Amino acid sequence: MKILVLGGTAWLGREVAAQAVAAGHAVTALARGESGGVPAGVTLVQADRTAPGAYDAVSGTAWDAVVDLARQPSHVRGALSSLAGTTRSWAFVSSASVYAADDEPGADESARLLDPFVDDDEAGQTYGARKVACEQLVLDAVPDRALVARSGLIAGPGDHTDRTGYWPLRFAHPATEDGAVLVPDSPVGTQVLDVRDLAAWLLGCAERAVTGVVNASGPVLALGDHLETARRVAGHTGELVPVSQEWLAGHRVSPWSGERSLPLWLPLPEYAGMMTRSTAAAQARGLVARPLDQTLEDTLAWEVSQGPGRPRRAGLSPADEAALVDLARTAS
Incomplete structure (x- = not known):
């Protein structure tokens, strides 16, 4: 498979890229490279996702899978505009912070979300709302090809x-x-959830073109x-x-x-519900901790x-x- 990781130099993205190379896939990471280098065997395309033409070097390739870890809506919007038409499977790593309330133990993916914050922002208080906006962009652009993984606390x-x-x-x-x-x-x-288990599951979902909106935690x-x-x-x-x-x-x-x-x-x-969310949907899609x-x-x-x-x-x-x-x- 040809896999594009939008990120790939920080913690989770690097682990996804490393496991994908170890599994024999051809892996490219598009990133600024400020968080470190890419794992051995990964091709790094240095680009700032806020800049015009950020995806020019990768937009001409037919990708089997894209894995995106973005937290800024404009990054997701630009990636989808440039790559959605030539990508078979799209995995977006979201967050359990998208939920509007955290008081219900066992709540599943149908729980109420925050109102989307559609502009880019670095403020922590808009993080969950920006992830909601990112999710909506992905689901609107590639509804039949998207996995939205609402990650809990990664360990x-x-x-x-x-x-x-x-x-x-x-x-x-x-x-x-x-x-x-x-x-x-x-x-x-x-x-x-161990970062290595989350990465392995994301990779497995990409290999099998798994779709859906799921809570991904331990x-x-x-x-x-x-x-x-x-x-x-x-x-x-x-x-x-x-x-x-x-x-x-x-x-x-x-x-x-x-x-x-x-x-x-x-x-x-x-x-009471922040770290007791239902992960039944992810487990049904192969998540193992x-x-x-x-x-x-x-x-x-x-x-x-x-x-x-x-x-x-x-x-x-x-x-x-x-x-x-x-x-x-x-x-x-």
């Missing part, structure tokens, strides 16, 4: 968001002298069970210091990600290789956590 080695690597690394390197780790006392669900697991898996992988035997969501909010600890946060924790009840312990073992190894003391995009600093553990123990 695994290379997680530059620092969300899925935080817990195994923290359990392996506690912030306190006695090895205690601060954890949310919450029944919220978690739902992560099995649902209670936060406590996820943390216990991370703890086991890291070999942690220290104390757990559980605190409520009210305590965390009162001490200015943010959920999910960002500075001074606890990754994977989400407030209830408003986020590896065991969580395998993902976390490999993520921990990658985290250690990057240096445990590096600046992070999510989590508590060791100093912050040690101080919070002391406060939690004093209050108990």
